[in-house]
Amino acid sequence: MNVHESPALNEPGVLIIGGGLVGASLAIALDTAGVAATLVETAAPRADAQPSYDERNLALARATVNGLDAIGVWRHAAARATPIRHIHVSRAGEFGSARIDADRQGVDALGWTLPARELGVALLRRLDECTRLTRLAPATLDALEPLRNGWRAQVDTPHGRRSIDTSLLVGADGTNSLVRAQLGIDAERHDYRQTLFVCTVTPERDHANRAWERFADDGPIAMLPLAERRCGLVLTVAADQAGAVAALDDAEFIELAQRRFGWRLGRLSRPGKRHPYAIHRVAATRLTGPRAVLVGNAAQTVHPIGAQGFNLGLRDALTLAELIATAADPGASGLLERYAARRAPDRDGTMAMSHGLVRLACLPQPLLGPLRSLALLACDRVPPLRRALARRGMGFRGEPPLAVLERLP
The missing domain is CATH 3.50.50.60 (FAD/NAD(P)-binding domain)
Structure with a gap:
């Protein structure tokens, strides 16, 4: 056709x-x-x-x-x-985090x-x-x-x-x-001077249908739950480092991802093919x-x-x-x-x-660290803020089209 x-x-x-x-x-x-x-x-x-x-x-x-x-x-x-039943948001090196759970919002995902x-x-x-x-x-x-x-x-x-x-x-x-x-x-137009690398990885621990968003000086990194215990890795690097990151072999790339994401899912392994995207x-x-x-x-x-x-x-x-x-x-x-x-x-x-x-x-900016952590803790522990964050995370904001308000069968 x-x-x-x-x-x-x-x-x-x-x-x-x-x-x-x-x-x-x-x-x-x-x-x-x-x-x-x-x-x-x-x-x-x-x-x-x-x-x-x-x-x-x-x-x-x-x-x-x-x-x-x-x-x-x-x-x-x-x-x-693959359903996302939990979301965890944090920043590397700081104490605050925010968590959103489907059960607490009364939905299956x-x-x-x-x-x-x-x-x-x-x-x-x-x-x-x-x-x-x-x-x-x-x-x-x-x-x-x-x-x-x-x-x-x-x-x-x-x-x-x-x-x-x-x-x-x-x-x-x-x-x-x-x-x-x-x-x-x-x-x-705004050039963030960042490049996104996406691929799949296999974590040592079960992702338990949890999505992770982790911020750092170098940019955000995300881990998304996929089928067969795989995860979708989204790694942001400075644009002037993109060439060097693209040239890493699999072991070196996994080492970088592990350092940036941490060990909450245990050791990462078996990276799939990497795809870079410039961010604007x-x-x-x-x-x-x-x-x-x-x-x-x-x-x-x-x-x-x-x-x-x-x-x-x-x-x-x-x-x-x-x-x-x-x-x-x-x-x-x-x-x-x-x-x-x-x-x-x-x-x-x-x-x-x-x-x-x-x-x-x-x-x-180290001086912003405590404020960022307190903001995340407030989103995690203050019910009205937690509900507002969850509602926006689920895509319900402004005057949404009626189609998105319909329940799934």
């Missing part, structure tokens, strides 16, 4: 540029709501061809899994997911871990079930022309150029969004333009601390689909204003949290 077309390419509707994790989720959510849409994706419709369906191990918040279940994706992924590639496979299977969706893949957006009531997109496919008119243009095309640039929307923060200065909107990484790319990227992007997609489902005109200015207003508290709060954590929790 290479190119998907239908006779409705020039009927006004929703045009989504970008078929990664968020763009595909939006397309499925619209189809679930009975809204016709066209999805344009540069990669062929295969998990091994889509860059965002990679080797990262995603930590999916409970709200995210509720949303994926509501749009029919989770049934294709649940068997390969705070979230689930799932390899991005497995989520990609589930999305592709669900896309194949859609009945009101036109998929163009592989296809590339070449040009955009504003119309009186929408946009005309020129899209290149292996079978020639296609002209697509739309009443709502959605940019879901990632951090370096062409749609964002074409709309003339600026983006604020990119935030669009606005989310909407005339009959156009940005979602996911095109709207905001956040530091991976706390695993907020896809979770935040899915809430973008589900909120937009919810508003479109009951609208006569999906590109109406009032609808887009409501979308931006609904997303602002969640978006601003999540971005401020991720940016503030990496700047404060990893700042090498």
Whole structure:
């Protein structure tokens, strides 16, 4: 299956540029709501061809899994997911820590871990079930022309150029969004000068469905529970050390990870293939333009601390689909204003949290140590703070889309 077309390419509707994790989720959510849409994706419709369906191990918040279940994706992924029932947050060399437990929150899991590639496979299977969706893949957006009531997109496919008119243009095309640039929307950028290495490891002790987030002067390190007693390691290093870390052999890399993480899980061993990712923060200065909107990484790319990227992007997609489902005109200015207003508290709060954590929790200032430890202890032992931390950790913040509030079967 290479190119998907239908006779409705020039009927006004929703045009989504970008078929990664968020763009595909939006397309499925619209189809679930009975809204016709066209999805344009540069990669062929295969998990091994889509860059965002990679080797990262995603930590999916409970709200995210509720949303994926509501749009029919989770049934294709649940068997390969691992529940997170405990979260432990600490800082190396300091006494404070915060713990969140599913039992204390009255839920079976705070979230689930799932390899991005497995989520990609589930999305592709669900896309194949859609009945009101036109998929163009592989296809590339070449040009955009504003119309009186929408946009005309020129899209290149292996079978020639296609002209697509739309009443709502959605940019879901990632951090370096062409749609964002074409709309003339600026983006604020911050280079953290850090590189993330992800791989799997085997701990000596059972992870007991616990996720660990540990801060240090060198950056955060996380350990995520996976199936078969494996863990997903997320190790942050300074960007100028990335080359040296990439050159380490397995034994040397495990020694570094052990030193950074500690011995709570015993000895670490059997590292899988390492994948480096440079870390940047990119935030669009606005989310909407005339009959156009940005979602996911095109709207905001956040530091991976706390695993907020896809979770935040899915809430973008589900909120937009919810508003479109009951609208006569999906590109109406009032609808887009409501979308931006609904997303602002969640978006601003999540971005401020991720940016503030990496700047404060990893700042090498010994005088801040007692304050950081006291803050973690307060989150651990003061019930209202603990509940607020747990609720945000499970993805319930701002005015969430209704889909994420539905209970899992």
